[in-house]
Amino acid sequence: MAKYGVLDDVFIALADPTRRAVIRRLGRGPASVGELAEPFAMALPSFLKHIRMLEASEVIRTSKAGRVRTCRLNRGRLALVDDWLAEQRGLWEQRTDRLEQFVITTQEES
Template sequence: MAKYQALDDVFVALADPTRRAVIRRLGEGSASVGELAEPFPITLPSFMKHVRMLETSGLIRTRKTGRVRICTLNQKRLSLVDDWLAEQRDLWEQRTDRLEQFVTHPQEKP
């Protein structure tokens, strides 16, 4: 059950386009909060709410170096989504394979 709570937290964090853009940017490497906030037309306090949500969900880690807060992507946490999607893909491939079998080789009626 804890696995699904973690997955729910990640999906909630990824539901917002600003947070997805931050994740995409951090995929290129670590960045300061100021660098991450620059392209967005929102105040820094509003942007920090996004950073906290990403950090709470475990998608990013932050560390303070002097007065600068550096954000780093936690790729391991993204693997939760990848694993879940792989499970869903397998499930649906099995279902479509059964449907194909049913359609291409109909059983004869007695």
């Protein structure tokens, strides 16, 4: 159950388009908060709320050197989502396989 609490936090972080854009950008490598905020038409304090949400869910990690806060993607946290999706995909594939077998068996019996 604790796994799903963490997964819920990651999905909540991914629910916002601004945060997803930040994650996409960080997929190319680390960036400062200022660099990440640049393409968005919002005040820096508003943007920092997104950064804090991503940091709280551990999707990103930040470090400070002087006055510059640098963000890095935590790929391990995103792997949780990938694992969950693979698990769900497997369940649905099993269900569709059983449905296919049922249809074939029913047709053969007719």
